[in-house]
Amino acid sequence: MSSTHVPVDSQTISFGDLTELLRQIFLRHGTSANVAAVLAQNCASAERDGSHSHGIFRIKGYLSSLAAGWVDGRVVPQVEDVGAGFVRVDAGGGFAQPAVQAAKALLIEKARTAGIAILAIRNSHHFAALWPDVEPFAQEGLVALSVVNSMTCVVPHDAQAPLFGTNPIAFAAPRAGGQPIVFDMATSAIAHGDVQIAAREGRTLPPGMGVDRAGQPTRDPAAILDGGALLPFGGYKGSALSMMVELLSAALTGGHFSFEFDMSTRPGAQTPWTGQTIIVIDPDKGGGQAFAQRSEELVRQMYRVGQQRMPGDRRYRQREKSLQQGIVLSAQDWVWLKSLAHC
């Protein structure tokens, strides 16, 4: 073990033990065994990689939505083979990740045959980081792009009221000399989860993230959460990408736009009820040299001109550390998770 500082008031847990603890929690709060396993793996992976806004921080929201009957933790997703390169899934009001899992083998088979395949998921709840939905494809030599819309809280560029969700885009591509290239980013200036964490910790946000209930710029996360809203990143450019995410996640799939459901009608509901699209490409069908060699060359050139790190590198570094030294949880979170598993 390294001598890296670990806070005294904390608990260190292995990735496997955290996954198992979370699996028990989901199981005890109304999910099927399969859904519990899929969500536990997803949530523990986020905590392992330091994606803290979408790790155990989200457990309260998952359980609240389950208890409210807003999301179905037991439904079995219905996979439909609708074209040479098109797979559809009706998630049945359940979580998106089991829908991805149910369709994955067919999607990969189609991508390898046709060169490209689309997975269109509707009637689904996505409450997680998006990178776990694309990274595994790149580990199999494929290129993957995913989008998911969330809940109305982002004001389109130049507009006066929120309409879009925080709508992330995630991309993954194989690379010859290292871990896959992966980026995963909200199209809002900041993820909603990070606003909640800043409010909890009493931190002020950088300028340009959001507005208060009167539409005035604010750096106070509590004012954003209390009737205010977020802004897209990068002005009209981020706003256009957020619009694209709405179209691909909802219009294409048959899911809800971020503004088409109202969580306030179901007390306790926290998970956005929308849709998700994943596009998978087999780069071997391209006309260039081996894709992974070419992506390695691009990375080499990026470093040569001064880029300090690749997107995804912070996570990979944190992953390695967590796998070697364990995942550090606060004592408070540890006691809370144990109580949820045994209640």
Ligand code: NDP
């Ligand atoms: P960040 O702004 O923290 O990071 C966005 C991307 O940029 C990451 O791939 C990150 O890599 C990379 N990056 C960050 N800093 C640098 C740098 N200095 N150099 C190079 N690359 C860099 O993410 P967001 O706050 O936008 O999103 C956080 C999470 O919230 C995401 O996982 C997203 O999927 C999730 N989310 C989920 C939603 C949902 O509906 N399910 C809605 C909105 C957000 P690295 O990870 O290595 O830091």
Ligand code: PYC
């Ligand atoms: O952090 O913006 C967010 C978010 C929305 C849904 C899940 N995470």
